[in-house]
Amino acid sequence: DGGITQSPKYLFRKEGQNVTLSCEQNLNHDAMYWYRQDPGQGLRLIYYSQIVNDFQKGDIAEGYSVSREKKESFPLTVTSAQKNPTAFYLCASSLQGSYNSPLHFGNGTRLTVT
Amino acid sequence: DQQVKQNSPSLSVQEGRISILNCDYTNSMFDYFLWYKKYPAEGPTFLISISSIKDKNEDGRFTVFLNKSAKHLSLHIVPSQPGDSAVYFCAAKAGGTSYGKLTFGQGTILTVHP
Numbered sequence: 001d002g003g004i005t006q007s008p009k010y011l012f013r014k015e016g017q018n019v020t021l022s023c024e025q026n027l028n029h030d031a032m033y034w035y036r037q038d039p040g041q042g043l044r045l046i047y048y049s050q051i052v053n054d055f056q057k058g059d060i061a062e063g064y065s066v067s068r069e070k071k072e073s074f075p076l077t078v079t080s081a082q083k084n085p086t087a088f089y090l091c092a093s094s095l096q097g098s099y100n101s102p103l104h105f106g107n108g109t110r111l112t113v114t
Numbered sequence: 115d116q117q118v119k120q121n122s123p124s125l126s127v128q129e130g131r132i133s134i135l136n137c138d139y140t141n142s143m144f145d146y147f148l149w150y151k152k153y154p155a156e157g158p159t160f161l162i163s164i165s166s167i168k169d170k171n172e173d174g175r176f177t178v179f180l181n182k183s184a185k186h187l188s189l190h191i192v193p194s195q196p197g198d199s200a201v202y203f204c205a206a207k208a209g210g211t212s213y214g215k216l217t218f219g220q221g222t223i224l225t226v227h228p
Contacts, residue, residue, distance in 0.1 A: 004157070035218075042118065042203060042218030043158070058215070090157050102148060103216065105157030 002027045004106035006091050011111045013085075021076045021109045023091035030096035032074035033103065036060065037088040046089075049074055050096055078111065085113045117141045118206050120219035128227055133191040135222050137204035140185060144206040148216065149178060149189050152201045161202075162189070194226045 004025045013019045025032065031050045035043040045058030049068040063082025068074055074093075078085045090108045095101040119138045127133045135149075145166040150158035164171040164178045164187070171178050177190045191198055201223050205216040 006157075009155075040123075040220055042120075042205075042220050043216075044218070045215060048215065092157070102160035102163065103158075105150075105159070107155070107157045110155075 004091055004093055004104060006089075006106035006109050008109060009107070011109055013111070013113050015113055016080045017113075018077055018079050019085075019111065019113075021078065021089055021091075021111070023074045023076065023106060024072055025074075025091075025093045025104075025106075026072060027093055027104060028071075029093035029104070030071065031094045032068070033092045033094075034058075034064070034066065034074070034076045035090045035092060035105075037090060037108075043090060046076065078113075085111060087111060116220075117144075118204060118217050118219040120202075120204060120222045122222050123220070124223040124225070126225045126227065127194050129196055130193045133189075133194045133198065133224055133226065135189040135191075135202050135204075135224065137187045137189075137219050138185060139187075139206050139217075141206070141208060141217070142185075143208040144217075145209040146207040147178070147180060147187050148205045148207075149176075150203045150205060150218075151198075152203065152221070158203060191224075194224075196226050196228050199224055199226050 007022045033048040034046040047066040049055035065077045091106045092103040148163040149161040151161050152158040162173050162176045180187045201221045203221045204219045
């Protein structure tokens with residue numbers, strides 16, 4: 001079955017520590033994205049990548065970093081510079097060649113920083 | 115600045131009746147609109163979309179209406195079923211932007227009672 005796998009489902013970290021969230025897809029999609037969801041708010045775009053070895057900042061990139069060394073993988077690092085890291089993080093992918101191709105989302109990682 | 119707004123945080127309907135979820139937007143550059151459905155602890159799944167050149171799109175029990183002059187769209191679910199109980203997000207994309215750069219509303223929690 002093709003899909004997007006995010007791991008782990010729940011993650012706990014102490015304040016001041018960097019943490020990396022995993023995202024793997026086997027849909028053969030070129031484009032991948034990271035969104036963040038907070039209670040009472042819509043999803044907000046953190047970073048996106050349209051091809052390997054290239055990525056762009058989204059609307060709330062401060063305090064985050066990403067890499068795209070392989071087509072299948074798009075890990076997100078939440079650094080200690082991110083002021084409010086506790087949130088639900090969603091990874092998504094889409095076909096690059098189709099303008100209106102909908103996003104396919106993983107099941108998310110809930111990060112709690114204390 | 116919330117460019118996509120879902121002003122009703124929640125909606126409760128009886129099974130078999132119509133559910134109407136509303137969404138307003140402010141950015142005139144949006145030319146493609148989508149609805150996603152999300153269950154707890156899962157990622158959103160694509161439901162239905164509409165291009166700005168149309169005013170209606172149907173897919174089974176789901177119909178999306180777009181009123182460009184009012185910058186308003188709505189999702190109709192007829193008949194509503196208990197399995198439709200979820201959070202519904204509307205999202206919009208501006209022309210010329212990257213495929214997955216969506217702006218999401220805050221979501222509406224739909225509860226369908228048996």
